[in-house]
Amino acid sequence: MRFVVLSFVLGVLGACAVPVPPLSTLDAPQVGQGPAVAGLSEQQAQAAFATVKARVEPVAERTCRAQTSGMNCNFAIGIDPDPQAPPNAYQSLSRNGQPVITFTRAMLVQIANQDELAFVMAHEAAHHIEGHLARQQQNAVAGSVLLAGLASLAGGSAADISNAQDLGAIVGARSYSKEFELEADRLGTLITHKAGYRPSVGVKFFDRLPDPGDRFLGTHPANPDRVRIVQETITRYGLN
Numbered sequence: 701m702r703f704v705v706l707s708f709v710l711g712v713l714g715a716c717a718v719p720v721p722p723l724s725t726l727d728a729p730q731v732g733q734g735p736a737v738a739g740l741s742e743q744q745a746q747a748a749f750a751t752v753k754a755r756v757e758p759v760a761e762r763t764c765r766a767q768t769s770g771m772n773c774n775f776a777i778g779i780d781p782d783p784q785a786p787p788n789a790y791q792s793l794s795r796n797g798q799p800v801i802t803f804t805r806a807m808l809v810q811i812a813n814q815d816e817l818a819f820v821m822a823h824e825a826a827h828h829i830e831g832h833l834a835r836q837q838q839n840a841v842a843g844s845v846l847l848a849g850l851a852s853l854a855g856g857s858a859a860d861i862s863n864a865q866d867l868g869a870i871v872g873a874r875s876y877s878k879e880f881e882l883e884a885d886r887l888g889t890l891i892t893h894k895a896g897y898r899p900s901v902g903v904k905f906f907d908r909l910p911d912p913g914d915r916f917l918g919t920h921p922a923n924p925d926r927v928r929i930v931q932e933t934i935t936r937y938g939l940n
Contacts (some may be wrong), residue, residue, distance in 0.1 A: 745808040759895040760825035791824040799828040817904025823888035879923040889933040903930040
């Protein structure tokens, strides 16, 4: 039995050389009623960003304070200073625990309009309000301890146990990441609407994203599932 357990652990280690995403980052897509953002100059895109930020940020902060207790709800929303950074938008925490939402410049020029920009911004804010970073870290620790324990019980070497810890952290961190994305889509839909933008238009952002499908250890749910959650939320609350 010990050989079987060890073989299983080592086999998984060999088959899953998948890097764990940084625990400060939950969302990294590849790629308003308001004027179009796509195709604008960087200066125009940044102006659109400032407009959307001014409307979404206070709504996100009010929602955070209403739904949480003792959480830092003072969002800092900004643009990555690296002009070469690939398209991305993500939520992280500063060293003092302030929630930070970052957009790269390449991301801004790929978003079609202010409704989409508001939806993505609200989605990232929802990750913080839902406590996803802390929950992801807890899952990573639990997975690391569990798989390292199995490797130890199976008589694995120090290297085997160390590798098992790393793999456990990957599996743990990703175990509920798809559910986190759907939760953020749901709450992000409400924040988008409260900020005066149309989630029914913002959700079209998914039309241009590669569909991650249902990949093993994938971090994002299939695009149709995300669209369905948004549409269900719109219908439930009578949004537009």
